[in-house]
Amino acid sequence: MDVYLPIANLAVNGLVIVGLGALTGLLSGMFGVGGGFLTTPLLIFYGVPPTVAAASAASQVTGASVSGAFAHARRGGIDYHMGAVLVAGGVLGTGVGALLFRLLQALGQIDTVINILYVVLLGGIGGLMAHESITALRAQRLGLAQPARRRRHHPLVASLPLRWRFYRSGLYISPLAPLLLGMATGILTMLMGIGGGFILVPAMLYILGMSTNVVVGTSLFQILFVTMATTMMHALTTHAVDIVLAGLLLVGSVSGAQIGAQFAQKAKPEQLRLILAVIVLGVALRMALGLGYRPDEIFTVVPL
Amino acid sequence: MTPRWVLALLAPVAILLGGARAPILVPEISQHRVEVRQGFTGADLLLFGAILDPGGTRAAQDYDIVVVLKGPVQSIVLREKRKVAGIWVNAASSELRSAPSFFAIASSRPVREIVDDKTAAIYELGLDRLQLSPIGAIDPARQRHFADGLVDLMQRQGLYREDGHGVTISGQVLYQARITLPSQVRTGTYTAETFAIRQGRVITSAVTRVDVSKQGFERFVADQADGNGLLYGLFAVLVSVGMGWIAGRLFALV
Numbered sequence: 001m002d003v004y005l006p007i008a009n010l011a012v013n014g015l016v017i018v019g020l021g022a023l024t025g026l027l028s029g030m031f032g033v034g035g036g037f038l039t040t041p042l043l044i045f046y047g048v049p050p051t052v053a054a055a056s057a058a059s060q061v062t063g064a065s066v067s068g069a070f071a072h073a074r075r076g077g078i079d080y081h082m083g084a085v086l087v088a089g090g091v092l093g094t095g096v097g098a099l100l101f102r103l104l105q106a107l108g109q110i111d112t113v114i115n116i117l118y119v120v121l122l123g124g125i126g127g128l129m130a131h132e133s134i135t136a137l138r139a140q141r142l143g144l145a146q147p148a149r150r151r152r153h154h155p156l157v158a159s160l161p162l163r164w165r166f167y168r169s170g171l172y173i174s175p176l177a178p179l180l181l182g183m184a185t186g187i188l189t190m191l192m193g194i195g196g197g198f199i200l201v202p203a204m205l206y207i208l209g210m211s212t213n214v215v216v217g218t219s220l221f222q223i224l225f226v227t228m229a230t231t232m233m234h235a236l237t238t239h240a241v242d243i244v245l246a247g248l249l250l251v252g253s254v255s256g257a258q259i260g261a262q263f264a265q266k267a268k269p270e271q272l273r274l275i276l277a278v279i280v281l282g283v284a285l286r287m288a289l290g291l292g293y294r295p296d297e298i299f300t301v302v303p304l
Numbered sequence: 305m306t307p308r309w310v311l312a313l314l315a316p317v318a319i320l321l322g323g324a325r326a327p328i329l330v331p332e333i334s335q336h337r338v339e340v341r342q343g344f345t346g347a348d349l350l351l352f353g354a355i356l357d358p359g360g361t362r363a364a365q366d367y368d369i370v371v372v373l374k375g376p377v378q379s380i381v382l383r384e385k386r387k388v389a390g391i392w393v394n395a396a397s398s399e400l401r402s403a404p405s406f407f408a409i410a411s412s413r414p415v416r417e418i419v420d421d422k423t424a425a426i427y428e429l430g431l432d433r434l435q436l437s438p439i440g441a442i443d444p445a446r447q448r449h450f451a452d453g454l455v456d457l458m459q460r461q462g463l464y465r466e467d468g469h470g471v472t473i474s475g476q477v478l479y480q481a482r483i484t485l486p487s488q489v490r491t492g493t494y495t496a497e498t499f500a501i502r503q504g505r506v507i508t509s510a511v512t513r514v515d516v517s518k519q520g521f522e523r524f525v526a527d528q529a530d531g532n533g534l535l536y537g538l539f540a541v542l543v544s545v546g547m548g549w550i551a552g553r554l555f556a557l558v
Contacts, residue, residue, distance in 0.1 A: 235537025
């Protein structure tokens with residue numbers, strides 16, 4: 001099924017794109033991450049211009065996180081107060097990200113920066129997740145009780161001025177901490193076309209020390225709004241959102257997300273995390289090799 | 305009946321132009337409009353025509369025909385990756401003011417056998433003869449290096465082509481060449497230029513145009529994305545939220 005993408009200026013096989021959306025949707029439903037970290041590189045690999053890929057992947061993440069966010073909202077799993085601060089930071093971040101995008105594009109280093117960001121972030125977080133899930137699985141097998149982690153935020157967070165109460169998260173901290181965290185994910189969303197969920201969730205747990213029952217819901221809430229802002233930002237600045245591409249990805253990902261969510265209820269969380277860690281590390285490794293090996297294309301063309 | 309004095313006036317002109325009587329070239333193209341619509345996977349263009357003597361008879365001598373189909377030119381930055389500290393980064397770049405977005409050349413014999421280097425350079429005959437107008441002073445070797453890089457890249461994307469046997473001439477009168485536009489071509493006005501060449505000299509040439517444009521839904525989307533970013537973005541957001549929500553509802557029923 002050939003489909004012409006009016007903004008990417010290219011004909012693609014529509015079923016491949018829907019399949020790609022379904023695959024990332026499945027991941028997002030199973031693991032609660034956006035799946036953008038997989039969509040963008042695969043689209044670029046398929047021949048879609050990088051800017052169009054990043055811009056259109058963002059709207060796919062929006063679609064995939066909507067139903068999840070609704071589900072969490074129904075059972076009170078979203079701290080709206082915290083979410084609002086994170087979203088405010090995220091929107092600021094997309095603005096900063098757009099400026100950075102332009103600057104790096106003008107310097108010609110956008111590809112390298114994106115690749116290095118992928119390697120460092122995915123490698124670091126994938127490694128952490130793998131380590132954590134392996135220790136948890138081993139502890140279960142040996143029948144050991146898991147050491148109870150004392151929930152406490154990072155000392156740096158405590159040193160920030162101005163404190164607010166976040167009731168549902170059970171925190172009394174400075175709003176600057178979630179604001180900065182939101183900003184960081186906003187920048188990453190703009191640059192890499194990823195939702196930032198796989199960075200946000202560990203950061204909320206280990207840096208902010210939020211209570212676990214609102215972490216995933218609040219993260220989805222933030223991702224939802226930040227990817228919406230990213231889509232708007234791209235539509236206004238780069239004009240690179242391809243509605244046909246996004247639509248095809250969405251068809252796959254929204255259904256994939258639902259199926260993935262049903263899988264997730266049956267599997268053990270430690271195993272899920274280990275699988276996700278392996279996928280994330282795989283993508284990071286591929287990117288790292290790409291930096292070191294001679295690329296297929298030495299020359300690249302950018303319109304002036 | 306042509307008055308004799310007209311012929312007398314025209315004779316020196318004809319001698320100046322071609323040394324002999326210039327043949328008449330009648331070029332035609334299978335379609336003058338290429339519409340990029342949903343399902344567009346590329347277009348096959350047939351460039352054909354006839355070469356005739358001024359008297360209307362078939363050409364007495366053998367001619368070589370070269371057909372060049374050229375897309376709209378664009379200003380580009382061409383970047384080159386080099387290995388710096390173990391990783392490949394964009395290390396050098398060159399700005400080119402007139403890089404064709406599409407360039408296909410077909411000829412009845414390889415261009416090198418038909419014309420000399422100078423003529424090829426003047427008429428831009430051949431992928432190694434493109435006039436890319438680099439900006440700033442760049443030494444020729446570097447310029448050559450970047451031009452070769454661009455041609456190699458575009459060739460593998462199917463946007464630049466050279467076919468030394470792409471034109472068939474039948475009965476010294478009719479010629480035809482088939483050129484394929486891939487789906488990722490840029491929209492704009494394309495020029496198809498036909499050259500009749502004999503003994504290394506361009507005897508006559510003629511230009512026809514092909515208009516490649518998005519139509520219908522594709523045109524609407526591209527126009528909105530470029531000119532109406534706010535509404536377009538809002539629509540994209542609405543679509544993604546709506547689809548996510550509907551999927552959630554549908555699967556809740558299952």
